[in-house]
Every structure is written in structure tokens, then in C-alpha cells.
Amino acid sequence: MSRPDASLLRHSDALEVHWPSGKVSHLNFLWLRDNCGCEECRVVQTNEKRFMISDVPVDIAPLAVSLDGNRLALVWPDGHETVYDGADIEAAYAPDSVKWTPWDRRFSPSRYGFQAFLRDDSAASAAITEFLDTGAIILQQAPAQPGTLESLAPRLGPIREVLFARIHDVKIDPSGYNVAHTSNALPPHNDFASYSWPPSVQALHMLVNEAAGGESVIVDGWNVLNALRERHPGHFRALCDTPVPFREFDDDNETYAVAPLVRCDGDGNILSLRFSNQLMQALDPGAPGVGEFYRAYHALCGLLTADDAKARFRLDGGDILIVAAHRVLHGREAFAAAGRRHLQDAYFELDNVRNHLVVLQRKGAHIDD
Ligand SMILES: [Fe+2]
Ligand SMILES: [Zn+2]
Incomplete structure (x- = not known):
């Protein structure tokens, strides 16, 4: 199971993850539970989400967390296990904003x-x-x-x-x-x-x-x-x-x-x-x-x-x-x-x-x- 790890800091409702790359993520516990990608939480055929957030308490917190390389593993109070790859979490961050090029009278399509x-x-x-x-x-x-x-x-x-x-x-x-x-x-x-x-x-x-x-x-x-x-x-x-x-x-x-x-x-x-x-x-x-x-x-x-x-x-x-x-x-x-x-x-x-x-x-x- 997990042991205290300098790369993981537990806050009241979020986990602070220091990835091997040096990046730091603050990940809310409900977010971490909601986005579980396991076969129980997804419709395997379509990859749509099946898990419903209101099925867990609003103050849910993982019992155990561990980070092995880019693999973040969590165990929830009901025994459910969630594993994230760092790349998937990276991909979930929204881009700064959609880029567009402004123009004026000199523009020609x-x-x-x-x-x-x-x-x-x-x-x-x-x-x-x-x-x-x-x-x-x-x-x-x-x-x-x-x-x-x-x-x-x-x-x-x-x-x-x-x-x-x-x-x-x-x-x-x-x-x-x-x-x-x-x-x-x-x-x-x-x-x-x-x-x-x-x-x-x-x-x-x-x-x-x-x-x-x-x-x-x-x-x-x-x-x-x-x-x-x-x-x-x-x-x-x-x-x-x-x-x-x-x-x-x-x-x-x-x-x-x-x-x-x-x-x-x-x-x-x-x-x-x-x-x-x-x-x-x-x-x-x-x-x-x-x-x-x-x-x-x-x-x-x-x-x-x-x-x-x-x-x-x-x-x-x-x-x-x-x-x-x-x-x-x-x-x-x-x-x-x-x-x-x-x-x-x-x-x-x-x-x-x-x-x-x-x-x-x-x-x-x-x-x-
Ligand atoms: Fe018109
Ligand atoms: Zn799951």
C-alpha cells in the first residue's frame, strides 16, 4: 500500500501531485473519483462515463494514494481503486484559450x-x-x-x-x-x-x-x-x-x-x-x-x-x-x-x-x- 511520499501532499479536499517532470497538479478528490477510467466506471463499449458523482459522499477522500513514476494510484473508502496515467491528467487541462487572428480593412479571405x-x-x-x-x-x-x-x-x-x-x-x-x-x-x-x-x-x-x-x-x-x-x-x-x-x-x-x-x-x-x-x-x-x-x-x-x-x-x-x-x-x-x-x-x-x-x-x- 502507499507510504508517505514527498511527491504527494494531501490537502483538505485535494491532492497536490509533484510529477517526475517537475509539474505540479492540484487535483480535487471528487474530480479524481469522477474521472476514474476503470471498466466499472465506464461503459466499455463506448468509453462513456457510467459512474454518477452523487453515488459517493461529497466529502469523499482517498484512503491511500501512491505515485510510481507517472502512475498515480488511489484507493477509496469503499475499496474502489483508481489509477491515472500522468499523461491523461495532463491532457485534461484546458488550453489557455482558443487562438484566433484579428484583422481589419487590409484582410482578404x-x-x-x-x-x-x-x-x-x-x-x-x-x-x-x-x-x-x-x-x-x-x-x-x-x-x-x-x-x-x-x-x-x-x-x-x-x-x-x-x-x-x-x-x-x-x-x-x-x-x-x-x-x-x-x-x-x-x-x-x-x-x-x-x-x-x-x-x-x-x-x-x-x-x-x-x-x-x-x-x-x-x-x-x-x-x-x-x-x-x-x-x-x-x-x-x-x-x-x-x-x-x-x-x-x-x-x-x-x-x-x-x-x-x-x-x-x-x-x-x-x-x-x-x-x-x-x-x-x-x-x-x-x-x-x-x-x-x-x-x-x-x-x-x-x-x-x-x-x-x-x-x-x-x-x-x-x-x-x-x-x-x-x-x-x-x-x-x-x-x-x-x-x-x-x-x-x-x-x-x-x-x-x-x-x-x-x-x-x-x-x-x-x-x-
Ligand atoms: Fe445577411
Ligand atoms: Zn472506477
């Missing part, structure tokens, strides 16, 4: 061939990796066929459906429900702010673009928010704290959600920006903080619509712009209504895109074996 993206796993891996870093890529030489966005589902999908349509047509339509169906300029925005979880990935497929004007505009919303936070932390807080209503509707459809414009994780990393001038509804004028919110919103609008924030380029027929929609806003300049211009939109979810990349990398690792 990387371009990849549409067919290569669909057929070649390494091309798809490269494109998705770039997409996760910058939040925007362009696939080029896609067919000018309506519905082409369906074929992206194996790489990005499944398609995230919302009301109105599965694949959305953006062209001049006198009966359209949205300013996108006119030839007007569209200020930077993300789509469907009127959902409590707006689509987190948007693909914009230009089928034909013979209209003068109508340059596409994208903005790195997270980069703008970080600049705002640095200069005016109070403004940033107001944007995180004030619920704002959004609505998009027509005779047959109604979408409505109330949420703050900015959402962060517990460490203050930005998770999402929700911004749509066209869909935003009147705030409750009697709610506390309306004045603070509006001063912050004024500053945010100024930064998001400033030339310095806008990366501009023309989408030609066959180009598909894909944006990480909780980060990157899209818009366009006004265009001449005379020329043909037809765009289709479809939505996906970033979780799925990220996880497709994990599977691609796993496949690639097997091939290299």
Missing part, C-alpha cells in the same frame, strides 16, 4: 477551390483550419447552380435550417421580407439575430453577379469589440449586460429573440456578437441602463461601420464566402438594380465544422501511420 474542398481531405483540413483562425474563407469555381450549398454539408454540415427557407435567395424581390431583397447597401450584420442561437456559420454563394457596385463587406466583430473594451470597458460591459430584442418576420413566419449583443465566457473571452441594425427592435424605454447601453451602442456602431474595419472585395459568380457568423459580420455596398445579381445563403454550425476537422485530422493521422 484566403481562397480555395470548391471541388478540392469537397474531394480532397487535406485541402479541406487546410481551409477549415484557416476558417477557424480568421473566421472567413472563399471557395471559388463553384457551380452556378441553385442549391449548390447543399453539397457543403459533408464538410460543414448538416445545414442549420431556420424559418423562411432552407436555402435563402438574395436577389431583388419587391415582396421580400428583408432589406437584402432590395438594391440598397446593407450595413455589416449577422443573420437571424432574431433567434436565441443564431446560425454560427453562414455560406453566401454568388451564383451570378453582373450588377455594377455591390461590393461585399466583412468586419471582424471580435477585433472591433476588443478595441472597444480596451478604450471603454464600461461600454463593453453595457453591451454584455443589456438584453436587446430582435425580430424578423413576414406574413407566414415570426422569429423573435431577446439577448445582449455580446456574450463572453467566464474568462472574458468573446463568444459571440449579435448585430443587426435592420432587425433590432425598440428596447424597453423604462429598463435600467438604457442610457448607458445607447452610449455604448453608438460607439460600437461607429467602430463596426468605420472604413478601417471593413474588408471589401467583389464576389463573382461561383464564389462562396463562408463566415463564422458569431464573429464576422457581412454586408454589401448598394448596387445598380439593372444588372443580374443572385446570391444564395445557407447556414451551418461551428461545432460541426470544428468536429469535422477533428475527424479529418484523425483520418490523416491513420494514413500517416
Whole structure:
């Protein structure tokens, strides 16, 4: 059994482990019990957890602990034995934060061939990796066929459906429900702010673009928010704290959600920006903080619509712009209504895109074996 060991220090609810590498871990007793990897605590077939934390007392503490190299062994009061490999514990530590590269007007999305993206796993891996870093890529030489966005589902999908349509047509339509169906300029925005979880990935497929004007505009919303936070932390807080209503509707459809414009994780990393001038509804004028919110919103609008924030380029027929929609806003300049211009939109979810990349990398690792 175990003997006192300088590499193990017992605290009231945690074990302090000094690994041979010199690293030190503080491991809570409930954490140590909960993550036991033995066959009794797991569903062997699926490697899912079977053990339920409430089956042991909340003040559980190991009777005995020992460290042999990187092998940490514990015996619990009911006789259950748990063994950890140091590498497994190392792997459980969360990365500092997800890395992403901020950009401004000088940015130009990387371009990849549409067919290569669909057929070649390494091309798809490269494109998705770039997409996760910058939040925007362009696939080029896609067919000018309506519905082409369906074929992206194996790489990005499944398609995230919302009301109105599965694949959305953006062209001049006198009966359209949205300013996108006119030839007007569209200020930077993300789509469907009127959902409590707006689509987190948007693909914009230009089928034909013979209209003068109508340059596409994208903005790195997270980069703008970080600049705002640095200069005016109070403004940033107001944007995180004030619920704002959004609505998009027509005779047959109604979408409505109330949420703050900015959402962060517990460490203050930005998770999402929700911004749509066209869909935003009147705030409750009697709610506390309306004045603070509006001063912050004024500053945010100024930064998001400033030339310095806008990366501009023309989408030609066959180009598909894909944006990480909780980060990157899209818009366009006004265009001449005379020329043909037809765009289709479809939505996906970033979780799925990220996880497709994990599977691609796993496949690639097997091939290299
Ligand atoms: Fe849009
Ligand atoms: Zn176990």
C-alpha cells in the first residue's frame, strides 16, 4: 500500500501531485473519483462515463494514494481503486484559450477551390483550419447552380435550417421580407439575430453577379469589440449586460429573440456578437441602463461601420464566402438594380465544422501511420 511520499501532499479536499517532470497538479478528490477510467466506471463499449458523482459522499477522500513514476494510484473508502496515467491528467487541462487572428480593412479571405474542398481531405483540413483562425474563407469555381450549398454539408454540415427557407435567395424581390431583397447597401450584420442561437456559420454563394457596385463587406466583430473594451470597458460591459430584442418576420413566419449583443465566457473571452441594425427592435424605454447601453451602442456602431474595419472585395459568380457568423459580420455596398445579381445563403454550425476537422485530422493521422 502507499507510504508517505514527498511527491504527494494531501490537502483538505485535494491532492497536490509533484510529477517526475517537475509539474505540479492540484487535483480535487471528487474530480479524481469522477474521472476514474476503470471498466466499472465506464461503459466499455463506448468509453462513456457510467459512474454518477452523487453515488459517493461529497466529502469523499482517498484512503491511500501512491505515485510510481507517472502512475498515480488511489484507493477509496469503499475499496474502489483508481489509477491515472500522468499523461491523461495532463491532457485534461484546458488550453489557455482558443487562438484566433484579428484583422481589419487590409484582410482578404484566403481562397480555395470548391471541388478540392469537397474531394480532397487535406485541402479541406487546410481551409477549415484557416476558417477557424480568421473566421472567413472563399471557395471559388463553384457551380452556378441553385442549391449548390447543399453539397457543403459533408464538410460543414448538416445545414442549420431556420424559418423562411432552407436555402435563402438574395436577389431583388419587391415582396421580400428583408432589406437584402432590395438594391440598397446593407450595413455589416449577422443573420437571424432574431433567434436565441443564431446560425454560427453562414455560406453566401454568388451564383451570378453582373450588377455594377455591390461590393461585399466583412468586419471582424471580435477585433472591433476588443478595441472597444480596451478604450471603454464600461461600454463593453453595457453591451454584455443589456438584453436587446430582435425580430424578423413576414406574413407566414415570426422569429423573435431577446439577448445582449455580446456574450463572453467566464474568462472574458468573446463568444459571440449579435448585430443587426435592420432587425433590432425598440428596447424597453423604462429598463435600467438604457442610457448607458445607447452610449455604448453608438460607439460600437461607429467602430463596426468605420472604413478601417471593413474588408471589401467583389464576389463573382461561383464564389462562396463562408463566415463564422458569431464573429464576422457581412454586408454589401448598394448596387445598380439593372444588372443580374443572385446570391444564395445557407447556414451551418461551428461545432460541426470544428468536429469535422477533428475527424479529418484523425483520418490523416491513420494514413500517416
Ligand atoms: Fe445577411
Ligand atoms: Zn472506477
